[in-house]
Amino acid sequence: MAGLLTAEHTALQGDIGATAPHTARRVEEVGYAALPGVVSARWLDSARSLATTVNRPDAQEVLLEDMTAGDGEAIDALLADPELAGFLESVATRLHPRSDPDDRHVDVSLRIINGPDEVEQPLWFHYDATVVTVVFPIEIPATGGELVLHANRRPFRRLVLSNIVEKMVMQSNAYRRRFHAGEPTAVSLVPGNAYVFSGYRSYHATLPCPVGARRITLMVHYKDAHGGSKMLRGAKSLYHRVADA
Ligand SMILES: [Fe+2]
Numbered sequence: 001m002a003g004l005l006t007a008e009h010t011a012l013q014g015d016i017g018a019t020a021p022h023t024a025r026r027v028e029e030v031g032y033a034a035l036p037g038v039v040s041a042r043w044l045d046s047a048r049s050l051a052t053t054v055n056r057p058d059a060q061e062v063l064l065e066d067m068t069a070g071d072g073e074a075i076d077a078l079l080a081d082p083e084l085a086g087f088l089e090s091v092a093t094r095l096h097p098r099s100d101p102d103d104r105h106v107d108v109s110l111r112i113i114n115g116p117d118e119v120e121q122p123l124w125f126h127y128d129a130t131v132v133t134v135v136f137p138i139e140i141p142a143t144g145g146e147l148v149l150h151a152n153r154r155p156f157r158r159l160v161l162s163n164i165v166e167k168m169v170m171q172s173n174a175y176r177r178r179f180h181a182g183e184p185t186a187v188s189l190v191p192g193n194a195y196v197f198s199g200y201r202s203y204h205a206t207l208p209c210p211v212g213a214r215r216i217t218l219m220v221h222y223k224d225a226h227g228g229s230k231m232l233r234g235a236k237s238l239y240h241r242v243a244d245a
Contacts, residue, residue: 011043011078020090023196027095031151031185032197039136044191047074047110047138051216055112062112075108078218088222092131095198096156099131100227106220113145113215116208123148124206127167128199130221131156137189141213148184149197149204156200160226189217200225 016038026033050072056062069076078084088106092099107130135147186207187195197204199221209215 005042005046005073005077009040009042009077010083011040011074011081012038012083013040014038016083017086017090020087021094023087024091024094027091027197028152031149031202032147032187032195034187035194035196036190037192038194039192041192043074043077044138046072046077047136047218048216050074051110051112051138054110055114055214057114060114060117062114063109064111065107065109067108067110074218075110078108078220079106084220088132088134088220091196092223096131096200096223096225098156099223099225103223103227105224106222109219109221111215111217111219113206113209115211115213125150125203126205127154127201127203128221129224129226130199131223131225132221133197133199134220134222135189135195136218136220137191137193137195138216138218139214140189140191140217141209141215144207144209144213145189145215146207147187147189147195147204148207149187149202150182150184152198152201153203154201156225 014037016035019035023033023035053072054062054064064071067075069079085104085106089104093101184203184205189195206215
């Protein structure tokens with residue numbers, strides 16, 4: 001729906017930049033930080049409207065990755081927000097001081113889940129490639145759809161090879177079925193808030209959604225923890241070729 005946001009309207013409200021030190025500390029100590037009421041109601045409406053437009057209700061999941069300003073005014077407003085870039089950089093460098101200072105790419109994804117998986121699968125636990133992950137809940141079912149995480153379960157690896165091998169093992173369905181390492185933290189998501197954690201360090205997944213429910217989240221992934229490694233790019237393409245086979 002056009003016209004929800006005006007040119008001067010920002011996605012974020014309040015001084016989110018000033019919360020960066022506290023946010024990074026919470027991520028280190030508790031595993032995640034909840035930032036209450038940081039997005040405006042109009043931005044939320046705009047993001048929900050975009051999700052409704054691109055959704056395919058017959059598909060269990062719709063995932064749009066690496067979105068740009070041209071993908072809709074909600075994405076444009078978020079990427080153009082003067083607070084966001086500084087906040088992400090400040091949190092990322094506090095969490096991982098060795099990370100690449102030149103990597104400022106803000107990767108925005110929109111994920112829509114329409115009800116439960118048709119086939120019962122183990123929870124899709126995984127690690128992200130990036131230092132910081134921010135989840136903006138747009139629409140969340142009354143029950144289900146929580147973010148679950150084994151927070152800060154691994155350090156930032158110095159060697160990219162360790163990261164590749166670890167991800168290949170831990171992101172296999174066989175490992176996910178056998179994995180028991182205590183109760184993960186379940187985070188109930190509330191639209192209007194933002195949730196920050198280290199996707200690289202935290203083994204995380206989403207709890208299933210009930211029949212007929214819709215879950216919409218917008219995710220920001222920031223700063224590749226192994227900035228620009230050729231070996232990692234090669235491993236990713238191999239992994240995808242194997243996964244697609
Ligand atoms: Fe993730």
